[in-house]
Amino acid sequence: MDGNQTETNASSCLYQPTEWLYPATYWYILVICVLGIVFNVFVLTVFCLHKKACTVAEIYLSNLAAADLLLMSCLPFWAEYVNKKYDWPFGGGLCKMVNVFIIMNAYSSVYSLVLISIDRYLALVFPLSHERLRRPLLAKVGCLVVWVLSFLLSVPYLIYRDAITYPSNITKCTINYPNDATYLGCDIMQFMLIFIIPVFIISICTFKIIQTLRCRYRDGLNIQKKEEKATFLVLAVLLAFLVCWIPFHIMKIIGTLKDVKVLTLTCNTLIFMHIWHPILLYLAFFNSVLNPILYVIVGKNFRKKVREVFKQWSHRRRATFSLTSTRTQMTKS
Structure with a gap:
């Protein structure tokens, strides 16, 4: 995302994108930005306005929606950067701020999913013995810790x-590391903390969750409908995250290995990577639009909350209209 051409360490391996690619990417980013803001504001509004307090799973999903909203609010700046053919017009301050917010989103999103995975694991595998660990207050503290760590890890x-x-x-x-050792250290740290470790935890929890569900269905044991519905929604969100983000991280691993001269790539391979790198990155960004859609499609409890919030709003509107009419009649009389 830092430029528009690639060179091999040999010599003349240049790639120049076609002119239509810039406006196409610009409009794509703007579309997912608008959709992401509208959808995630809608999710947060439903969770905030509903008369019942959020469950632990809903607190984590709200945190994920807030992280996605943060990312979407930064994308218009990047869209303009692409539209100007990677000529940054906003100064150094916004360059730092926008990228810090994007990296914070990446950390907070993946660790919100880690918390969600652990919560579903405890809810299904240890429903009684670990119930004290699944309190709303602890969930809120966990979300706060995730945001603090996300900022600290974004300091580079x-x-x-x-x-x-x-x-x-x-x-x-662009990133201007003082030396190759700093570059390699930051990249390895980010790769481990934003991909390997969280995906390992998520995978273990998901495996245990699916294993527990299969055993209970096989043995004819009852599962609370509420927990079952929440678990299916969480599994859908986890799957969407993996599908959207894993291709980008694989591409980034290959690029890092090339930069530290562990891999030697041909000119055609470099051009292929240069073409697909932004495509996979914007696929990863689309995950922030996909999550709210999954809440509506898969989340029966969320759809129920939406209906109840609209009913609340409708009752309040009718009550306000009735009060206004009464006052008007009293004034006339």
């Missing part, structure tokens, strides 16, 4: 990301 981007003007008079919003 706050330090090293900046707007740099090149002799060609083009300004790039």
